[in-house]
Every structure is written in C-alpha cells, then in structure tokens.
Amino acid sequence: MSYDALLWLSFGGPEGPADVRPFLENVTRGRGVPPERLDEVEEHYQHFGGVSPINALNRAAIEAVRAELTRRELDLPVYFGNRNWHPLAEDTVGQMASDGIQRALVFATSAYGGYSACRQYDEDIVRARAACGPAAPELVKLRQFFDHPLFITAFADAVRAAMATLSEPSTARVVFTAHSVPVSADAAAGPAESGGHRYSAQVAEAARLVATELGVADYDVVWQSRSGPAHIPWLEPDIVDHLDTLHDKGVAAVVVCPIGFVSDHLEVIWDLDSEAKDRAGELGIEFARAATPGTDQRFAELVVELVAEHVSDVPARALSAFPSAGCTVNGEPCATDCCVQPRR
Structure with a gap:
C-alpha cells in the first residue's frame, strides 16, 4: 500500500x-x-x-x-x-x-x-x-x-554508559522509571495477562528486556512525574521516595533509567536530574542517569x-x-x- x-x-x-x-x-x-x-x-x-x-x-x-x-x-x-x-x-x-x-x-x-x-x-x-x-x-x-530490539539495545547501552561514570559500577542498583498514571487509567487497559495493552505491564516488560540485555537479575521499576489530585491513587512508588527506601537498605549507588521516555524533555531533566539527583545527594547515594534514546x-x-x-x-x-x-x-x-x- x-x-x-x-x-x-x-x-x-x-x-x-x-x-x-x-x-x-x-x-x-x-x-x-x-x-x-x-x-x-x-x-x-x-x-x-x-x-x-x-x-x-x-x-x-x-x-x-x-x-x-x-x-x-x-x-x-x-x-x-x-x-x-x-x-x-x-x-x-x-x-x-x-x-x-x-x-x-x-x-x-x-x-x-x-x-x-x-x-x-x-x-x-x-x-x-x-x-x-x-x-x-x-x-x-x-x-x-516498547519491545523493539533497537529500543531495548539503545537503553541498555545508555545504562552501561551511565554506570561507567560511577566509582563502583558493580555495586550500583539499576532503577527504571516511567511516567506515573492513575491506577484507574492503568486498569482501563484491561488485564495485562489477557492482552498485553496495560501500560504498567509493558513498562515492566521493557525494563525486564533491558535488564536481561545488561545481565542484571535484580532491579526496580518505579514511577515519576505524578500530577493529579492527591486523593486519586497513582502508580507507586515515586522515584524520590524509592531513593529513601534504597538508602535504608544500604544501597550506595544507583543508575536511573527513564525507560518510559524517548527524549530528555522537562519531566526527565527536572524530576530526575534535579529532584531525584538532589535527594540522592542528600542521602549520600552516588547517582547516574541513563540517556533516553531519542538522539x-x-x-x-x-x-x-x-x-x-x-x-x-x-x-x-x-x-x-x-x-x-x-x-x-x-x-x-x-x-x-x-x-x-x-x-x-
């Protein structure tokens, strides 16, 4: 055609x-x-x-x-x-x-x-x-x-490049982030196991594919950029809150991969490069952020x-x-x- x-x-x-x-x-x-x-x-x-x-x-x-x-x-x-x-x-x-x-x-x-x-x-x-x-x-x-080989390998290489900037790369925790949405909006896509359209399930699958490419067995999938009313449940945990949890577990370094984004637009550079990075600094966690694949x-x-x-x-x-x-x-x-x- x-x-x-x-x-x-x-x-x-x-x-x-x-x-x-x-x-x-x-x-x-x-x-x-x-x-x-x-x-x-x-x-x-x-x-x-x-x-x-x-x-x-x-x-x-x-x-x-x-x-x-x-x-x-x-x-x-x-x-x-x-x-x-x-x-x-x-x-x-x-x-x-x-x-x-x-x-x-x-x-x-x-x-x-x-x-x-x-x-x-x-x-x-x-x-x-x-x-x-x-x-x-x-x-x-x-x-x-989200599961295209070129999308996955670009992100995997970006995580490797970010990890290489850390003083102890082998100890870093890999944390994948995507834009949060209301829980009701995520559920509206239907059961993930019956159709694969659910946003959170696709994000989790993309993270799994990148982690597999990296040879990383243990990692986290968290959320960012919530914007709705406080009384409406959104996908959690938030990246900044999760850094507190990692600190409590003794994690010394993180690589954050914005798996939900194709470019470094404002929600990436503010929520991650500013708020999350600053919080990691306050907690004494070494922080690196993987690039998005758009460039x-x-x-x-x-x-x-x-x-x-x-x-x-x-x-x-x-x-x-x-x-x-x-x-x-x-x-x-x-x-x-x-x-x-x-x-x-």
Whole structure:
C-alpha cells in the first residue's frame, strides 16, 4: 500500500516564558488538576527560561529520520505536529492537505499502550482530521515499540554508559522509571495477562528486556512525574521516595533509567536530574542517569523500520510475547476495550 508522507506526532512544549501557562492549561484541561500544581510546574519550566527541550529534540530526531529515509531510498516528507503546543496537529494536518498529501503514516512519540501513551494520540488524529474537513488525508498510526530490539539495545547501552561514570559500577542498583498514571487509567487497559495493552505491564516488560540485555537479575521499576489530585491513587512508588527506601537498605549507588521516555524533555531533566539527583545527594547515594534514546541513531532506524513495515513489507520485530498493538487508521482504536479514558 502506498503512502506519501510521515507525520511525527508528539506532546508539545512551551518555547518561551509566555507560552508556559497556556501550554499547561492545554495539557490539564478537564483533568481537575489544582491551580497550585500548575503554579509548581510552571516554576519548573521557568528554571529553564520557559522553554521545554521537547520541540528541539523532536526537530533533531525528525532530521535524523529524514536522513535515514533518504539512506533507505524511501521518499516520504516528514511533517511535525503536537497535541498541546505549536506546531499543533490540526494546523499540520491542514498543511498536509494543502500540499496534496492523501495518505500518511503517523509516528506517535510514545512506545507504550495506555490512554495517555496511545489512545489519546488516536484522539489527536480524529481531532486534526475533523479540523481539516473533507480534504483531510488518511492517517495510519504506527504500532507501539516498547519491545523493539533497537529500543531495548539503545537503553541498555545508555545504562552501561551511565554506570561507567560511577566509582563502583558493580555495586550500583539499576532503577527504571516511567511516567506515573492513575491506577484507574492503568486498569482501563484491561488485564495485562489477557492482552498485553496495560501500560504498567509493558513498562515492566521493557525494563525486564533491558535488564536481561545488561545481565542484571535484580532491579526496580518505579514511577515519576505524578500530577493529579492527591486523593486519586497513582502508580507507586515515586522515584524520590524509592531513593529513601534504597538508602535504608544500604544501597550506595544507583543508575536511573527513564525507560518510559524517548527524549530528555522537562519531566526527565527536572524530576530526575534535579529532584531525584538532589535527594540522592542528600542521602549520600552516588547517582547516574541513563540517556533516553531519542538522539541515538538507532532510534531513527527504529522509526524508519516501523515505516518500512507498511511501505516495504519488512517483518515486524519484537522481543516480547505481548501482542502487537497501537496501529490505527484515522484514529479508530485498534481494540474497543483497551486504553480507554477512565472516569474522572
């Protein structure tokens, strides 16, 4: 089947101080996040001049993907659109229609299932096509890739590089982190054993695969970046709280691997490089953080391999036994009973 473009679909981030509050309001609209939490997160952004690294990181990754497409002789222009900030997906899809694009693949910058990580991107596609109207191109979203060999080996090498910076690498505890979500949202994906769509199960599987690649038998999977009301249960433990637990157990060094993220955007550099690192310092724990794979050449190769599954009939590669999921057409979910938005 033929395609004439690739849409890179991401979360978005502010690119100046005046953007921060409107961006955060876009992100949290309808979620019941208290204003004081927005004040707190806004302050985090202002530590970096009101600029999130995410858009620049996306643009750099897109350039690497364009080069890889060229190398593999795949003639697909790459467009960039976001859910929450400019360039907005609605504007980008409108531009694609104006350029005569009729059928495009969509790469969503999340490796996992779950509502926020997968199905919300389907909703972005529906919204963007509706804004465009009858001329909207057909949009086919690429599958989830948390268990792709290139994703796993890039993270494993990043952990090795981080571990090498420690004074006693062999004693370091490996701790995997991912963005926390409400427990109800995780459960809405259905039983992990019956479908493999559950976010927490996929994160745990990705961590297991990286640990296996490293030859590490004992490790931890924890969470970060909680943003919801205090009375709603979220996935735990939090990384900072977990550092206290490790200290009580006599752990002297940690390597933190942000397995849930594809790039070093603000939630990585604030929650890990600032809050977690500072807490580790207070506890006397030596701290190293593994890089995310977005700037690794293997990530561009991964994206193009996902594209090639559709345009060149390249066999899909995966290291887990979980069923392939996440590939959708025009925002129609791949299964009606997975990754649904929980009641608030």
